[in-house]
Amino acid sequence: MATLSPITANLTWADAAPDTNFWSTLAQGLLPPYVNTCRWFAGKARQQTGFAVRTVHTISLPDGDVAYLLILEAAYADGVPENYLLPISFITDHAANSLPFRLADIPDKGRIGEATLGEQPGVLIDAIYDERFRRTLFTAIYQNQTVPQPNGQLTFHRGKGLDEGDDALPSQVLPVDSSNSAMTFGDKYFMKLYRKLFRETNPEVDMVAFLTDESNFANIPAFGGSIVWKRDDTPDVTLGMVQRMVPNDKDSWAQTGDYLNDFLYAVPQRLFAIREDVFDRVELLGKRTGEMHCALYKPNADAAFAPESFTTEYREFLIKRFEDLLDRRYALLIDNYTKLDIQAQRLAWVFMEAKEMIDTFIADFRTRPFDSLRIRIHGDYHLGQVLAVSQGMNNDFVIIDFEGEPESSITERKIKHSPLKDVAGMIRSYHYAVSAKLFNSAETEGLDPDHLQRVSDRWFYLIRDTFLNAYMDTFGTPHPLFKDSSEVNFLLLIYLLEKAVYELGYEISYRPSWVKIPLKGIIDVIRDIEKIRLSDGNTIPDVPMLQTGLLQTRSV
Template identity: 35%
Template structure:
């Protein structure tokens, strides 16, 4: 790969004086480089211009780094803001291609200009500043580094590693004890993950999340807080709950007496079910231990919501009632999303596999029912409270530790704006997200192993209803006992149907754009929900 070249008569630590260098970087290099960055969210758009909103020099001993806030304008008439820290390296040998921006000739030598998250010295500088509660100040700009607990640099030396799995942010493992998440897409407000972790740490009411260790934020002016980093304790775990669930479902189909399972009656979609009332076949396979773990997961979910609903005087977290403004926002958001998905489904109909196309045609026939259900949302019929919620709750956001669960990643739905992610909603939206995740896991196994017989489908449906029922029974019990206001029985059913439909519509767009052969899963989910809507005659 031929790298672009830059030069300056200045040394690295004095480079800020050379405006022509930064102009060349801004105009000639960044517009192309951004498309190679995993965290860049504008790959489907055309970059028109890039500007530096802020440029600060971070010093750590003899090492220097530049912290850039860049504003990216797109031809489609919108803009994004990103965080790009810069470092220099003498060699590019061990660096991934996307880490290197240019080859540069400076007064103090020849170097490679790199994204500083690939530099272990930068990792150490951030951690040291968090440990020491430092502040970087220049003009009206202030960058704060704050530890939330007693931290120290370990005497045997600093160790760090950049994780490659994450897309929208950059995450470092520090001393094998902490995760330091660097936010790349920035907003002129606290990132929801930053804000929620800060709140939970202050509350001390919920234990099952990675404990807060430190925060980094930028204040470019009075009253503006731009979240840059979030450091948490590394939770010992056996991985997230998605592969665990897939393994359990695979074993279920492998061991199951399908004839017995297919004979199990179909319960309503959102009906709570005691473990003791499970049919004998399900008590044997997947077994009582599995359903007890589902019950524990429901308990942790309810405890998270209880903590988020506990404060009455903080306007960012105090529970509030439904009102007309929320209803208008919700209807407009979901109608817009459904219209986009409906048009996309029509456009891609002929290219879908036959089994998915048949389901898609059925979904298209339900257009009026779905629109009427969405527009029929009536806040005057709702008596429950809205709170801040997780917002993107699924099995991949849950870590397994023995027979327990830890909930992480409170950043919210990636497709939503920062303001939408902070809108207070019913905690049942999180519940619906997890129920959809259960549904996905079962259907993913059926798809991957080609388990398409009527017996397999009935057995999968029975398992889904059982998992959902046990989860709901435990969640409802704790919510009612601890006075978490999720509504009365009819209201709960209505809200769950609404949020299940919203989630399935969201999933449909994701699959049609990325994995059309997987669209069958949200299509089946939408049809299950519309059947329930007809049954309840909303």
């Protein structure tokens, strides 16, 4: 805890809520240095112009004491202010020995600073470290409480994931630092408090609640409840969520890496070996992914989840986002071309030469009729978002983290897409898994890069097709989400291209040696675009075909 001067006020802690002068003093004194040490505060690198406590919610604790939920505004020299959730308790020296926890056990990152309030000295702490506060939140969710506040009300909603008789479980704060705060209850439930707040409900809470309460999809951590700040004339704000805890071995990225080890060790021996259980796992993940999307397809759901068609507005949104992304990636690629290895340079050249073909493909997307539908989806789907579980679920998968694309706004994360966008994310994740393993391992060092590319392609295409076939088999034919295989193929290419082009920017900026991975993904999509052009019979003479000859390094 930083050595700052304690604050002093004549009021008691229980009377502090309406005293704006007290909160202003706190926001100008103790809070700025404290908040800037917190992992969840995202504004450390920005030029700050001050903090202000905009709203104070009162939480009555079981022993008659109170805690407060502060809505803290951080203002900056440039850009809009941000709002953060800060729960706060005051532990007096007098009361410290009678608490159900030890003050000495509160880590420095939970200590805001010293204060003397109403002649009572003590310490202000982040209330997540106050066992009374944790118990109060959980009980309020368990009992479906609504707590009126001067500015709206706090609504505690209980979901189907909470079992009867679990209203008094012991709790603890998880010691991990992240953008939110995590607490566990009885090693059975997981509570997340969202620190950075948005003027809308959190998409993760919406999705998990819908899948738990409105469907029978069991392969997520079940929704236990939520904490929402409701006001009459403004959108609801999500403050927290409870889910069932899931004992897991590892995420599917790590598990896929384990499976790839056997494959990797065989490559230098010019052997191609994939264990049969790898295909079983990939098929199962394809099936679970399809079941998730089936659960999200509810024709009679409310507007937030009802299926929608491919409207002109949606197409223009997607096209504008993709074209802006594409322009930035072309510029980035040109600026960094000489820094790439030979293999990446060849791929980059083919990509740049295919610009007109990509433009034509996007123009086709703008006008091509689609009868397939769009729904709410996971939105950031990859192997790292899937847990491999073996306790009680017989070697199954659990899908986690429904917050959506981290760099998108909350509104954009709630836009409905074809579920093939999630499929594209998983396909790209498998491509990364095999490429990263083969091109960055000591076992393959010194092997011909073109040979490695061919071997990784063979593994990837087998795994991709296994996943995709199992996924589509889950829906049956026909299904309203997908009109036919022609539309499935076209839409999948749209999302695969967008995903790979997005990945390209990250790799150029942070891992130049990995640039070949998204570039190869882009070239694969362009090859399939060319097949569509030929099968449609609408080749345009002025648009050149794919220059695959540029990929050749030697005569064959």
